[in-house]
Amino acid sequence: MTQQDQATRRVPQAPIHGPEGFEGMRRAGRLTAEGLDVLMEATQPGVTTEALDKLAYEFAMDHGAYPASLLYRGYPKSICTSINHVVCHGIPNDKPLREGDIVNLDMCLILDGWHGDSSRMAFVGEVPRKAARLCEITYEALMRGVAAVKPGGSTNDIGRAIQTYAEGERCSVVRDFCGHGLGRSYHDAPTILHYVEASYDVSLRPGQFFTIEPMINLGRPAVKVLSDGWTAVTRDRSLSAQFEHTVAVTETGVEIFTVSPKGLHQPANPGA
Template sequence: MMNDDINLERRRSPEPPIYGPEAFEGMRRAGRLAAEALDLMVEHTKPGVSTAFLDKLAYEFGRDNGAYPAQLNYRGYRNSICASINHVVCHGIPNDKPLRDGDILNIDVTYILDGWYGDTSRMYYIGDVPRKAQRLCEITYESLMRGIAAVKPGATTVDIARAIQTYAEAERCSVVRDFCGHGLGRVFHDAPTILHYVEPSYSVTLQPGMMFTIEPMLNLGRPHVKVLSDGWTAVTRDRSLSAQFEHSLAVTETGYEIFTLSPKGLDKPPYGG
């Protein structure tokens, strides 16, 4: 949960909220700031830099722009970003260990700006990255964009999942089942739940004004994960590489609007040190 003196995590809605024009403006500002933070990371994600340094950078960037990191103190989490390296699927905790040549790194940042949540993540190449790791990142990014392309009024959450799963598995990657996308706006984790694999028993019809994240996690090996004793860090059980990309978006009258696109066009790799 958030600190009481910063922001309270509001109660999850039983049904997906439908937002109007004011919300779109707020989400554009919050989403852009989160995307700018990830742009800022590009010049710093290189061998020898620690994820603790990147965490401090994200906190200071948010502070200087009037925003607060949603992860910080959320359910006891003590950092401003999640930094997930190689076989870490998500929720990696920043530390002082230096990044190494050949690592792949996911940075996940969420800012609260004027009460609105901007949530996004990207993969970064650290130095000279093996081709198999690059390919995983490329497939994961394409999976995200195919999921987003399925968003339109009258479509369903199953359409998003099918677009992601069909492509990922055709490219011989597995889709993680343990984590999912989520609604957001004034609430960090709201309805609807966005699965990245097809589960026919769960289907929500999309309507203009719905806002949510799509954030597929793909593994080079099997989809199974485990959470380490710190209660946060999720890793692949078979130690295979994992990658994730995430955007925040909304359903519009004609399709979708992505709130977290990079102002510098750095949404997809390669970039980084």
């Protein structure tokens, strides 16, 4: 048995879900998407991320759901709000958002035991063209990754689609964070890398649920985590963006659970 065979044997098996799981995830995913629509519309200059967090919590409570991140491994808030050079896991606070900021809004809601997980970039007023372009590239990278999902394919198909496109646009793919399986658990198998890794390549089978959530930097891919233990930033202070969907492998391809009911997948500059 080769080392690669041994490594493959150690990879946790991803749960396979049936019709009940699909229905549960559709409800949870749609509610999360509706919550993000509310947050996107509320993101304006002068608004604090603390206010957005409160809005997210109230939305969850009003709809019989619970924010999965709240107190998860000690995380103190209901959503993550990652601004400009913050890659992910930014903690909401009372500092007002400023004209020209870009902010990732990351929400996961638990509804009837099922997890819907998604994130989007929001523009705070009018943003610089380079920031808007980074968000466009990141969204396209996500959707290319989603399009690569099919039964009989593999996780490296997803990573290849994302990495090839992002690097072709002279951006870099963050290696330190990845997508993950979910369902009744917040984090499960399979791990979804957003780049090609020969030593890790899991086959895709109908009934698997997972997130695809590429983090793309304008500069180099290196990140560091700040002293709060959560906030990850680019080491070179370059801008970073992320989009995330929860998806399922189906018999014929892929189903996205977290589509925006209002079509607010991508932000737009005023008047653009």
